[in-house]
Structure formats: C-alpha cells, structure tokens
Amino acid sequence: MDRLHNAGQATREAAVQAVQKLPFRDLIASADIVRLGQDGTQVSATAEELDELARGEKLLGVYFSAGWCGPCRRFTPMLVSLYMAWQARGMPYEVLFVTWDHTEEGYDEYTSHATMPWLALGFGQQEVVSMLTMRYDVKGIPALFVLEPTPDRGMVTTDARADVEQYVAEAIAKWRGLAVGRVSEADVANGMPSSIVDRRPPTIPAVVRLDSGDSSDSVCVD
16 A cells, blocks of 8 residues: 555656646646636637737736635735736736636636636636646645746746735835846845835725734635
C-alpha cells in the first residue's frame, strides 16, 4: 500500500513539475475564454482580446474563486469595483477568472450576482482549471496572482489579494513597479514608497479585512 501511495505521489509531483514549466499561453491555448458582462451575459472573447492575452500587453490578474466560498463572495465585489475604476482610468490591467465552482448553475449565479466584468474561463473546462491550479500551486481561494505584461507572463506577485486589501486602488501601482523594476521586493519588505499609499477613493468600497493565518474565515479549500 505504501508503495502504491508513494508511486502515486511521485506521479503527481512529476505532473505538477511538468505543468509548472509550461508557458501561460500554452496552458490557455485550447481554453474557451469568455467576456463576462455585468448584466450576467457571457460572450466569446474577441480575437483582439485573445491576442492581447497571448502577447501580454497588460498586467494580468489570474483570479481563482467560487460562489460557494464565503471569503470569495466578500472579496470579489471589492475587486470588481477596483477593476472598473482602473478601466475608467485607462490602466493596463486585465483579469482572467478561473472558477472552482462545481456546477454550471453555481458558476452562472456567482458571475452574474457579483456583476463580474472581466475575462473568464467558460464553465466545464476542468482540465484547464486543474493545470492552472497546479501551475500556480493554489491551496485555497480566493487567490489572485498578477502576471507580467510580457509574452512570457512571468510572476509579479503570488499574493495580490493581500495587496488589494492593503493598498486598495494603489495596488496596481505596486504591481506595475514590480513588473518594470521600479519597486523591488526589498522595497515591499521595508514599506512601500510614498507614491504607493493606503488610501481609499470615495468610489471604492470599504476594505474587507479578513483574518490572517489559517483561519477558515480567510480562505476556502475545495
């Protein structure tokens, strides 16, 4: 029994390592990507939108979330408000929603109720979801990863959720700074530069301060 367990574990680790070497564009090459509308509509992403994803013209937030997760339902409205504010300001940022919902009904209810306005994997693409989950080693949701605005889609930060909760509308300034080298990880560790401050514009809802650590209130595990 131990041999079988060890063999299975080794096989999974090998699969994870293989997926983690794949470029982001290869992971989504066969994906059905849609544009969600705040009125609950879902339309196929345009050729231009898919091309932008492949070329890496904007910072990309890969957002793992699900309607059955309470912390997700608390965090998503805040991210939606920030996304809309950043789009209004012409900021080069896009989101790709990766669902952990178990049913299409749950997916549709969540995306429409939360008035999500961004790109998403259409429901029913478990293979792509699994590969992205392995690629970014997602342990719980909500999880937000920000990728570089380059074709290689290198990692900017693995904990963008915490940035949103701390810096609110100025989180994007941190991500852009990290992506082009204006801000270093040392800057982050020592406190962000004065240009990146914890301020909340009137149009942005109050920050939801979630418990840290392993509290069941802060993340959901499927």
